[in-house]
Amino acid sequence: MKIIQKLISSNRYDIKCPYPMEAEGIVIHNTANDASAENEIAYMQSNNNEVSFHIAVDDVCAIQGLPLNRNAWHTGDGGSGRGNRKYIGIEICYSRSGGERFDKAERNCAELVAEILKERGWGIDKVKKHQDFSGKYCPHRTLDMGWQRFLNMIQAELNKLDTDVKSSFPLPLKMSSDAMSYDGEVKIFNKGDLLTADAENQWAYAIELDGKRCWVEKANVKLLSLTDERYRRFRLQVIDYPCRVWIKEIKPFYKDELITARFEMSGYYALDIDGVRAYIRKNATMNR
Secondary structure, three states, X not given: OOEEEOOOOHHHHHHHOOOEOXXXXXXXXXXXXXXXXXXXXXXXXXXXXXXXXXXXEOOOOEEEOOOOOEOOOOOOOOOOOHHHHXXXXXXXXXXXXXXXXXHHHHHHHHHHHHHHHHHHOOOHHHEEEOHHHHOOOOOHHHHHHOHHHHHHHHHHHHHHHHHHHHHHOOEEEEEOOOEEEEEEEEEEEOOXXXXXXXXXXXXXXXXXXXXXXEEEEHHHEEEEEEEEOOOOEEEEEEOOOOEEEEEEEEEEEOOOOEEEEEEEEOOEEEEEEOOEEEEEEHHHEEEO
């Protein structure tokens, strides 16, 4: 399910998402009102309450209001609580009245959660309810209708994704442009994130994360400025999601070269190069 990004301004981070986050899982909420996803996100972003969440889902779409690599205040377990600091918060809309709109929103949420689980290599055990962290009876309508029922919906979407992958692969492709392949994903950055690099090559900028030399592809960022000519500090901004950061360059591929994808994840195809796993940008390839 496509996520529409309407990310909060960074000058509001101190109120809504002050801490960097390496997510451990997903927490499900119900909004307890009948506002749309767009209205939920707009209200959350505009008020000064230390209450926030990452994504709202209604019967039409999913809207992301906070970067997924920053925390949100959504589980009621305090400033250093695991839920508030380590979990992606997703709100299902229209839970006050329920009915057809809520049912569709819940189905959309199950599809979205399955896609996030698949993308991050997580299982269904990574899905929690608000109640697990603070005891609050939330997601209230989803709980009334049956929590295991909702988990089963997510699992069915996961199974569908697995079936789709098996039926589509291996997939013959042709390179539509030159691109490097990579392995060893370190982190995913969100659109709008700012990065500083200290070197570059034909394909990517080099950045340091947790003491490791990593690569972020030039296709996923734009150069804002060269902040220090002598020591080569590149100020970058992410222009596409997901912006994956890699530890290893594997092999370059060139326009019109033929390749075969083994499976896919968001934004990338996986290749097998002489027994070595490598990942290449989807938008550098075309079907053949």
